[in-house]
Amino acid sequence: MSLLHSWVASANAPDHPFPLNNLPYGVFSLGDDDPRCGVAIGDMILDMRAAEEAGLLGLDSGPLFDVPFWNEVMEEGPSLWAALRAQLQAMLAKDSAAQADLQPLLVPQSAAQMHLPFLVAEYTDFYAGRHHAQNVGTMFRGPENALPPNWLHIPIGYNGRASSVVVSGTPVRRPWGQLKGPNDAAPRFAPCARFDLELEMGAIVGQPSDGPVTVDQADDMIFGYVLLNDWSARDIQAWEYQPLGPFQAKATATSISPWIVTKAALAPFRCATPPREAPLLAHLRDTGPMLYDIDLSVDLAPAGQPATTIARTNYREMYYSAAQQLAHHTTSGCPMTPGDLLGSGTISGPERHQRGSLLELSWGGKEPLTLECGATRSFLEDGDRLTLSGAAHGDGFTIGFGTCTAEILPALENPYAR
Numbered sequence: 001m002s003l004l005h006s007w008v009a010s011a012n013a014p015d016h017p018f019p020l021n022n023l024p025y026g027v028f029s030l031g032d033d034d035p036r037c038g039v040a041i042g043d044m045i046l047d048m049r050a051a052e053e054a055g056l057l058g059l060d061s062g063p064l065f066d067v068p069f070w071n072e073v074m075e076e077g078p079s080l081w082a083a084l085r086a087q088l089q090a091m092l093a094k095d096s097a098a099q100a101d102l103q104p105l106l107v108p109q110s111a112a113q114m115h116l117p118f119l120v121a122e123y124t125d126f127y128a129g130r131h132h133a134q135n136v137g138t139m140f141r142g143p144e145n146a147l148p149p150n151w152l153h154i155p156i157g158y159n160g161r162a163s164s165v166v167v168s169g170t171p172v173r174r175p176w177g178q179l180k181g182p183n184d185a186a187p188r189f190a191p192c193a194r195f196d197l198e199l200e201m202g203a204i205v206g207q208p209s210d211g212p213v214t215v216d217q218a219d220d221m222i223f224g225y226v227l228l229n230d231w232s233a234r235d236i237q238a239w240e241y242q243p244l245g246p247f248q249a250k251a252t253a254t255s256i257s258p259w260i261v262t263k264a265a266l267a268p269f270r271c272a273t274p275p276r277e278a279p280l281l282a283h284l285r286d287t288g289p290m291l292y293d294i295d296l297s298v299d300l301a302p303a304g305q306p307a308t309t310i311a312r313t314n315y316r317e318m319y320y321s322a323a324q325q326l327a328h329h330t331t332s333g334c335p336m337t338p339g340d341l342l343g344s345g346t347i348s349g350p351e352r353h354q355r356g357s358l359l360e361l362s363w364g365g366k367e368p369l370t371l372e373c374g375a376t377r378s379f380l381e382d383g384d385r386l387t388l389s390g391a392a393h394g395d396g397f398t399i400g401f402g403t404c405t406a407e408i409l410p411a412l413e414n415p416y417a418r
Helices: 048-053 071-076 078-092 099-105 130-141 215-221 234-240 263-269 322-330
Strands: 025-029 036-041 044-047 106-108 113-115 123-126 157-159 165-167 176-179 188-191 199-205 222-230 254-256 295-301 308-314 341-343 385-393 398-409
Touching: 036 048, 044 048, 044 099, 048 099, 071 078, 078 263, 099 106, 123 322, 176 234, 199 295, 199 322, 215 222, 215 322, 222 263, 222 322, 222 341, 222 385, 222 398, 254 398, 263 385, 263 398, 322 341
Parallel strands: 123 341, 165 254
Antiparallel strands: 025 036, 025 113, 036 044, 044 106, 123 157, 176 188, 199 222, 199 341, 222 254, 295 308, 295 385, 385 398
């Protein structure tokens, strides 16, 4: 596939993240106006509520864009997803007769404030990156016991907090928690000192399930993808995680990028999962290429300093695909709901510069990073600004996600001080 040309001139640059090939979905507002659904095209946003009210969409459905979230579209199912995308591409294509009608409905992205693009129903985060799991396991258990016995057979995950999911640009405050070091006689209550990022992709479930689904059915249920930062309080996690896994260490916030990139837009970039080190059971076996070739990076900028790119990796490094994660989630009969968010788990590659967390990059704090400004980091400090980026590169076009950005705010004063 090559670049599809649009009458929106900025969408035709080969390196622009939002060409006609992409058309990601978001929610935006201008000034004091109410948030509304929009579609990114070049450096503009098409106001979908206004387009629907003007009768320009021609979809065989009731109102979809009278609400400031994309869940109504998700619930309509894959047939409408395809029809909507085809209609948008036709109307925004070069020489389209709809240009005169749509031109007044475009607003510049630079003037818009972005909001969560969908109502997050539930949130599950996985631990499904082979290199990340190997690195973390090696740090704490040695290379011979790095992977738990179940890891090569099922995508391990935990249920997180949907209420903590925030859109890119929302500051994240350093959490308090109960900490206990290996030489401490007793735990203490203090601000997290080992606050970390995790570079992930988020898959958005667009269709419900009632009982187990196959990997192919799960793939059909996925509406699209976002960048995701699973903020992690490593010192809180170290004390709390036995025996039931992460809890408060992962509840502070989960940041996502504001644009949902649809599965259809990513179709040209499908790629296979890595070779299996142990055969998967039949219900989880690969049925074709289920991952995507998406370049990912992490930038860290201390307060008042320029950013340093601290990691570069690719989504194809995952061991389990989102479809396999979703299929596994349903095996117990657990119902899935439109708006459910699945975090991929940290995406790391085999080389040091490909590690998607500071825990790995600094090897647990033993090998601090030196940034371009001269500062060093083992874990995140107050005022640090983290930016996750992602893009797939085609023949003369780019499918981008925008960025997933947040600044670290200092911890509150002791909330329990008398």
